[in-house]
Amino acid sequence: MEIRRDYYLEKLIKRKNNGLIKVITGIRYCGKSYLLNNLFYNHLIESGVDADHIICFDFYSGADLYMIGESHHQILIEKRGVDPEKFMAYIRSKVIDEGMYYLLLDEIEELDCFEAVLNGYLRKDNMDVYVTGNFAKLLSKGVVTQFAGRGDVVHMYPLSFAEFMSVYNGDQYAGLDEYMLYGGIPWVVLCENEKEKTSVLQFLLNVVYLRHIT
Numbered sequence: 001m002e003i004r005r006d007y008y009l010e011k012l013i014k015r016k017n018n019g020l021i022k023v024i025t026g027i028r029y030c031g032k033s034y035l036l037n038n039l040f041y042n043h044l045i046e047s048g049v050d051a052d053h054i055i056c057f058d059f060y061s062g063a064d065l066y067m068i069g070e071s072h073h074q075i076l077i078e079k080r081g082v083d084p085e086k087f088m089a090y091i092r093s094k095v096i097d098e099g100m101y102y103l104l105l106d107e108i109e110e111l112d113c114f115e116a117v118l119n120g121y122l123r124k125d126n127m128d129v130y131v132t133g134n135f136a137k138l139l140s141k142g143v144v145t146q147f148a149g150r151g152d153v154v155h156m157y158p159l160s161f162a163e164f165m166s167v168y169n170g171d172q173y174a175g176l177d178e179y180m181l182y183g184g185i186p187w188v189v190l191c192e193n194e195k196e197k198t199s200v201l202q203f204l205l206n207v208v209y210l211r212h213i214t
Contacts, residue, residue, distance in 0.1 A: 002038075003159065003167050003186055005031055009039050011154050012130065017100070018152065021118050022130040026156035028208050031186050032132040033058070035156065036104050040130065044102055054102045055094050057087070059110035081112035088117060098126055105131045134212070159184030 008024075012035070015022050024032045037056055044054055058064050059082055062072045068086040075082065095101055103121065108114050108131040121127045161176065164184050168175040182188050182197050185204065191197040 001167055001190060003031070003163060003189070005035050005039060005156075005163065007160075007163075008035050008154065008156055009043065012036075012040050013043060015152055015154070017128050019122070020152040021122065023153045024130070024132045024156055025153060027158070028134070028212070029185050029187050029204060030156050030158045032156050033106050034186070036106060036130055036132055041104060049100075049102065052094075053099055054104065055091065056104045056106075057090075058106040060107045075110075081110055081114075084111060084113045084117050087111060088120075091121075095126070100126050100128060103127060103129045103131075105129070107132060107134065109133045157184075159186060159189060164189060 008031075012022060012024075024036060026032050037058075041054060041056065045051060060072075065072050065075075065082065068082075068090045070082055070086060091103070105111075108118070111117060118129060118131070121129050161179055161184075164179050165172060165175050167189065168178070170178075182201065185200075188197050188200050188204075191200055
């Protein structure tokens with residue numbers, strides 16, 4: 001089941017080719033990656049962009065890291081970020097003409113020196129850059145200052161009640177009760193029963209949110 005996030009998708013569409021780095025921030029699991037890699041990707045394809053001119057890279061993906069000669073396990077052991085030279089070499093191998101390329105980069109804060117790398121891409125007339133990131137880490141790195149006014153931030157929230165109701169099978173009063181009890185995290189909303197919803201919320205609270213606050 002797909003939950004449309006038209007409000008945020010329209011924000012990205014309006015920012016296409018504006019010469020700035022589009023930075024999608026928000027709490028974990030609010031839907032940033034899905035917005036970028038599914039909804040916006042599909043928009044680009046439907047608007048006529050060739051698939052080979054859309055470069056997607058997830059810095060949390062073992063498969064993506066393998067493509068550039070990196071290992072998530074090794075990165076954890078060495079307590080470092082992804083090697084920017086390896087990543088930039090991969091991007092160079094994908095950009096083979098002067099046409100417009102769309103870079104969709106997920107969890108950008110995992111890339112060492114990502115501010116300098118992205119600022120370098122701003123100088124390319126045929127690159128339009130979109131990134132998602134851990135809000136806490138981006139704030140701690142002073143992302144707005146680092147991009148020197150060239151970052152365009154889209155702050156994303158969990159599902160609104162209207163978005164929740166677009167996939168809820170029931171009337172608005174029962175929907176409001178469930179929305180107020182379990183919230184609007186898409187992962188939780190798509191769980192099939194109360195036990196699953198409770199388990200996911202406990203995981204998010206204990207493993208994700210409290211750790212980030214700390």
